[in-house]
Amino acid sequence: MTLSIAYLGPVGTYTETATLAYTQWLQETQGKDSILCPYPSIAQTLQAVATQEADFAVVPVENSTEGSVTITLDTLWQLEGLQIQKALVLPIHHCLLATVSSLEEIKTVYSHPQALAQCQKTLESRLPTVQLVPTASTAEALQSLKTEKNSGAIASSRASQLYNLPILISYLNDYPDNCTRFWVVGLETTTEGKYLSLGFSTPANEPGALVRPLAVFAQREINLTRIESRPTKRSLGEYLFFIDIEGSLTQSPVQAALEELPKYTEVLKIFGNYDVLSIQATGNNK
Amino acid sequence: MTLSIAYLGPVGTYTETATLAYTQWLQETQGKDSILCPYPSIAQTLQAVATQEADFAVVPVENSTEGSVTITLDTLWQLEGLQIQKALVLPIHHCLLATVSSLEEIKTVYSHPQALAQCQKTLESRLPTVQLVPTASTAEALQSLKTEKNSGAIASSRASQLYNLPILISYLNDYPDNCTRFWVVGLETTTEGKYLSLGFSTPANEPGALVRPLAVFAQREINLTRIESRPTKRSLGEYLFFIDIEGSLTQSPVQAALEELPKYTEVLKIFGNYDVLSIQATGNNK
Numbered sequence: 001m002t003l004s005i006a007y008l009g010p011v012g013t014y015t016e017t018a019t020l021a022y023t024q025w026l027q028e029t030q031g032k033d034s035i036l037c038p039y040p041s042i043a044q045t046l047q048a049v050a051t052q053e054a055d056f057a058v059v060p061v062e063n064s065t066e067g068s069v070t071i072t073l074d075t076l077w078q079l080e081g082l083q084i085q086k087a088l089v090l091p092i093h094h095c096l097l098a099t100v101s102s103l104e105e106i107k108t109v110y111s112h113p114q115a116l117a118q119c120q121k122t123l124e125s126r127l128p129t130v131q132l133v134p135t136a137s138t139a140e141a142l143q144s145l146k147t148e149k150n151s152g153a154i155a156s157s158r159a160s161q162l163y164n165l166p167i168l169i170s171y172l173n174d175y176p177d178n179c180t181r182f183w184v185v186g187l188e189t190t191t192e193g194k195y196l197s198l199g200f201s202t203p204a205n206e207p208g209a210l211v212r213p214l215a216v217f218a219q220r221e222i223n224l225t226r227i228e229s230r231p232t233k234r235s236l237g238e239y240l241f242f243i244d245i246e247g248s249l250t251q252s253p254v255q256a257a258l259e260e261l262p263k264y265t266e267v268l269k270i271f272g273n274y275d276v277l278s279i280q281a282t283g284n285n286k
Numbered sequence: 287m288t289l290s291i292a293y294l295g296p297v298g299t300y301t302e303t304a305t306l307a308y309t310q311w312l313q314e315t316q317g318k319d320s321i322l323c324p325y326p327s328i329a330q331t332l333q334a335v336a337t338q339e340a341d342f343a344v345v346p347v348e349n350s351t352e353g354s355v356t357i358t359l360d361t362l363w364q365l366e367g368l369q370i371q372k373a374l375v376l377p378i379h380h381c382l383l384a385t386v387s388s389l390e391e392i393k394t395v396y397s398h399p400q401a402l403a404q405c406q407k408t409l410e411s412r413l414p415t416v417q418l419v420p421t422a423s424t425a426e427a428l429q430s431l432k433t434e435k436n437s438g439a440i441a442s443s444r445a446s447q448l449y450n451l452p453i454l455i456s457y458l459n460d461y462p463d464n465c466t467r468f469w470v471v472g473l474e475t476t477t478e479g480k481y482l483s484l485g486f487s488t489p490a491n492e493p494g495a496l497v498r499p500l501a502v503f504a505q506r507e508i509n510l511t512r513i514e515s516r517p518t519k520r521s522l523g524e525y526l527f528f529i530d531i532e533g534s535l536t537q538s539p540v541q542a543a544l545e546e547l548p549k550y551t552e553v554l555k556i557f558g559n560y561d562v563l564s565i566q567a568t569g570n571n572k
Contacts (some may be wrong), residue, residue: 064522231349
């Protein structure tokens with residue numbers, strides 16, 4: 001059986017690189033074949049799994065420079081039954097692709113808003129007068145190079161090869177350790193792994209309403225590696241919380257914490273228990 | 287003396303509406319005149335105050351549907367000496383502006399990414415096939431209507447009047463209680479008000495590293511109204527935390543909490559102690 005894997009396309013996005021690393025890992029460790037299915041948005045990628053159009057989705061979760069990819073968290077909360085199967089961490093090295101030969105000729109730079117933000121300071125110092133134009137993906141930004149001579153696009157070196165477009169600046173990141181964490185999401189319930197992700201809402205406007213659920217983990221010396229808040233969308237000042245802990249559902253302190261947690265939360269969702277796969281920028285897993 | 291107030295322009299943005307409400311309040315309560323100075327980005331708006339080019343900046347902080355405006359938090363953390371003087375809450379009612387007379391004629395919809403996201407579900411159901419194109423502000427989205435007949439722009443009813451552009455759909459929000467919180471930022475140190483905002487980094491990778499600073503407030507029954515994490519940008523998994531509490535620097539439990547807090551934080555910044563001004567969508571303050 002060939003597995004179908006949904007990702008934010010078209011080919012040449014960083015999500016595709018992460019997805020290729022995952023399919024290689026599936027092939028090497030489990031002997032499973034898979035095909036990649038590009039979708040135009042992250043929400044549609046996750047919906048494809050919820051409706052069983054695809055077996056897995058690979059979605060960006062957070063970047064070390066720009067922070068959370070909020071549409072991923074919001075969609076995971078809204079859809080039922082999705083479970084994180086694996087996390088992938090990909091180093092992100094942005095390049096400036098252009099068909100002109102000097103920086104002075106560039107008037108406009110296109111890219112995904114996250115990529116523009118990750119290169120903001122470099123762009124300000126090296127291309128202070130260009131207009132920055134957001135696009136739906138880094139790969140989509142390349143379309144503009146075909147029709148608009150005095151333009152540049154921020155994308156990966158892989159995208160440069162795939163679309164046969166020259167690299168004008170090979171390193172554009174503001175921060176050298178620029179990495180993005182991705183989640184592989186499926187329908188199978190996961191019960192084992194190094195990390196556990198969950199989301200909850202709390203009773204509003206009570207002193208300590210947020211501290212109490214977090215203390216449930218701290219009291220048991222369970223490390224909280226990430227906390228993110230998102231609006232409930234109903235009313236200003238009402239939030240959902242997404243947390244990642246180091247721990248497995250097979251460990252009794254984690255089990256005890258999860259038994260106590262519903263005392264302090266309104267809605268509680270377990271998003272999965274999973275391991276991390278580190279990958280190189282070329283798409284090979286280490 | 288006339289005060290200069292920086293905001294994300296051009297005229298017709300929601301930030302301008304919030305800024306007008308603030309200038310009206312300044313006039314009515316303090317008899318002060320002010321002029322509005324539009325800037326092309328939120329970062330430049332805040333920098334104008336830091337460099338004393340402007341007396342105050344009005345910047346969006348969070349929206350009830352889409353969450354934090356991360357560039358505001360990141361810039362506030364990076365610049366020195368900025369203090370929140372006041373919070374403003376503005377109801378946001380998005381309209382679809384277009385020069386064509388039916389929805390079927392619209393091929394592309396332009397707006398700021400936050401506005402596109404706040405109308406996402408409505409757009410999917412009423413305009414499922416249109417292309418969504420992000421712009422630097424809602425007012426800038428209107429430029430496209432001049433050159434591209436089959437386009438629409440999401441902006442305010444005030445923008446429709448200012449630019450003399452017809453409204454095709456007068457209510458486009460996904461959620462009825464769509465509100466944005468703004469901060470008025472200046473250089474004067476604030477020591478009194480209903481809310482206190484602060485930011486801190488914590489020693490990394492220790493169980494309870496985040497819970498301890500939050501418990502400092504919970505133990506004193508001080509209500510935490512918001513918590514937001516942002517990456518330090520150095521390395522994946524390292525965060526800064528921005529919190530808002532209900533309390534004033536004149537209150538002894540707050541003073542005691544702030545004395546204890548540095549035990550559990552690395553860098554700690556107090557962003558200001560301020561009150562909230564509620565405003566109507568028309569720009570009049572209640």
